[in-house]
Amino acid sequence: MEAMLSMEALCRAFCCILFAMPLSLYNTFSKKETELHTIEPKTVRMYTCGPTVYGRPHIGNYSSFLMADLLRRWLEVSGYTVKHVKNITDVGHLLHDADHGDDKIQTQAEKEKIHPLDIAKRYTDQYLDDEKALNMLEPMARPRASAFIKEQLKIIKTLLKKGNAYETDDGIYFAVETFPQYGALSGNTLQNLNAGARVEVDERKKHPADFALWKKCIGDNGRHVLRWSYATGEVSHSSGEDASSGFPGWHIECSAMSQSLLGDQIDLHTGGEDNIFPHHECEIAQSEAATGKQFVRLWLHKRRIDLGDAKMSKSLGNILTIPDIIEKGYSPLDLRYYLLSVHYRTNLKFAWKGMDDARKARTKIVEWMAQCASSTRSDAEEANDAKDFIEQFADAMNADLNTPQALAAIFECMAWSRNQKSWSANNLQSLFSFIEQVKKTFGCFDSGPGPTSVPEDVQRLVDERDVARKKKDFAESDRLRDAIKERGFEVKDTSQGQSIRRSL
Ligand SMILES: [Zn+2]
Numbered sequence: 001m002e003a004m005l006s007m008e009a010l011c012r013a014f015c016c017i018l019f020a021m022p023l024s025l026y027n028t029f030s031k032k033e034t035e036l037h038t039i040e041p042k043t044v045r046m047y048t049c050g051p052t053v054y055g056r057p058h059i060g061n062y063s064s065f066l067m068a069d070l071l072r073r074w075l076e077v078s079g080y081t082v083k084h085v086k087n088i089t090d091v092g093h094l095l096h097d098a099d100h101g102d103d104k105i106q107t108q109a110e111k112e113k114i115h116p117l118d119i120a121k122r123y124t125d126q127y128l129d130d131e132k133a134l135n136m137l138e139p140m141a142r143p144r145a146s147a148f149i150k151e152q153l154k155i156i157k158t159l160l161k162k163g164n165a166y167e168t169d170d171g172i173y174f175a176v177e178t179f180p181q182y183g184a185l186s187g188n189t190l191q192n193l194n195a196g197a198r199v200e201v202d203e204r205k206k207h208p209a210d211f212a213l214w215k216k217c218i219g220d221n222g223r224h225v226l227r228w229s230y231a232t233g234e235v236s237h238s239s240g241e242d243a244s245s246g247f248p249g250w251h252i253e254c255s256a257m258s259q260s261l262l263g264d265q266i267d268l269h270t271g272g273e274d275n276i277f278p279h280h281e282c283e284i285a286q287s288e289a290a291t292g293k294q295f296v297r298l299w300l301h302k303r304r305i306d307l308g309d310a311k312m313s314k315s316l317g318n319i320l321t322i323p324d325i326i327e328k329g330y331s332p333l334d335l336r337y338y339l340l341s342v343h344y345r346t347n348l349k350f351a352w353k354g355m356d357d358a359r360k361a362r363t364k365i366v367e368w369m370a371q372c373a374s375s376t377r378s379d380a381e382e383a384n385d386a387k388d389f390i391e392q393f394a395d396a397m398n399a400d401l402n403t404p405q406a407l408a409a410i411f412e413c414m415a416w417s418r419n420q421k422s423w424s425a426n427n428l429q430s431l432f433s434f435i436e437q438v439k440k441t442f443g444c445f446d447s448g449p450g451p452t453s454v455p456e457d458v459q460r461l462v463d464e465r466d467v468a469r470k471k472k473d474f475a476e477s478d479r480l481r482d483a484i485k486e487r488g489f490e491v492k493d494t495s496q497g498q499s500i501r502r503s504l
Contacts, residue, residue: 053123058319060312064272090120133332145253150233186277212249251282384430
């Protein structure tokens with residue numbers, strides 16, 4: 001291939017990004033777009049709330065993780081080092097995100113009659129398979145909540161000492177009235193919560209909005225299998241009711257894992273919009289009350305996905321998973337494209353028509369990239385025009401990750417490149433830099449449209465056509481091509497034989 005890119009050429013092209021406008025993101029806390037100014041120059045400390053592993057995560061969960069993955073990729077393309085931590089919640093997340101009631105993992109373990117850690121392992125494995133299929137980058141760390149109990153207890157004990165927490169007969173709670181900024185993220189201030197009766201009254205708590213930091217293994221929680229000694233933080237082997245053992249509340253886990261791995265203050269914290277309240281509101285209260293410092297500079301939340309008229313949610317039973325997508329014949333990368341093609345602050349109404357359009361668009365882009373790779377250069381001296389698209393793409397991404405506009409830059413570059421009659425070295429280098437930038441950022445153009453699962457009857461026709469071609473029986477070969485087309489597939493004859501793909 002003529003068009004090998006030198007590192008200097010790539011660097012020259014990426015300089016356009018460095019001179020482009022700075023990255024602005026919509027900060028849920030300040031309710032406005034804010035320029036990112038990192039604590040440490042050129043390094044971003046970023047925490048993403050990961051899944052609670054009591055079932056296979058659905059594509060609504062993944063849309064939020066994909067937003068974080070896209071942001072991380074864009075930061076790296078823009079020259080930042082990203083210290084990305086993405087946790088796995090394997091204990092303490094109670095049903096309905098509540099303070100009382102059953103632990104989601106404990107409940108699933110009782111249902112499947114296996115140990116809670118086996119439940120966590122099974123669904124963690126499925127989750128990691130899905131992340132790989134969606135081409136998500138591996139974070140710096142994937143801490144499990146159950147491996148950070150001592151760190152959580154340390155914060156809880158600090159909060160008790162400072163008077164921000166108190167003990168009841170069933171646990172330890174954070175006293176929201178000791179933290180006047182409570183509600184600043186979600187708008188659920190104590191005044192609003194009281195007026196709207198948003199929280200249930202519980203006579204054990206000082207204020208109805210107080211939330212659990214630690215649950216003792218008493219009452220219904222005497223069934224809880226995963227438990228630790230409050231005194232030492234070591235695994236407890238007791239069973240049944242035992243007030244000296246317990247397990248953490250969901251919110252304290254993220255505060256502790258973030259603090260342990262990234263420090264008291266971080267630049268970015270991401271999650272789904274469902275996490276804003278109570279989870280992230282409570283994280284702020286605990287972390288800031290314990291350290292006396294601002295916890296997060298910028299909060300980013302992904303809007304939800306609807307399926308039909310309702311929010312996609314496990315508790316509503318209307319979810320789609322990655323295996324559902326594959327079973328319908330799509331690549332998980334088609335889903336990646338679909339979910340990223342809509343701006344992260346827009347509610348997406350999932351539709352199969354949207355998946356079809358995403359597959360078509362992604363296939364076109366991948367094929368265009370492959371054609372570009374075989375372009376040869378002439379001796380003409382022309383300006384490196386594709387650098388305008390590099391800037392256009394960067395400006396879109398820097399404007400609060402405006403992916404629809406970034407994709408528009410790709411399609412405009414495609415049209416421009418098709419009108420090029422010959423390629424100067426400059427033009428070709430800038431085109432390749434643009435493609436590199438797009439691939440690294442979106443993460444769904446590295447492979448073709450597959451995996452196309454070809455049904456048996458179609459494969460048989462393809463095999464028969466292979467025989468006909470070898471015999472140079474072109475009439476039969478054309479007839480088989482039509483028969484394959486009728487079944488919704490297209491064959492192309494290449495130097496390596498036939499290639500097959502689903503018709504667009
Ligand atoms: Zn979290």
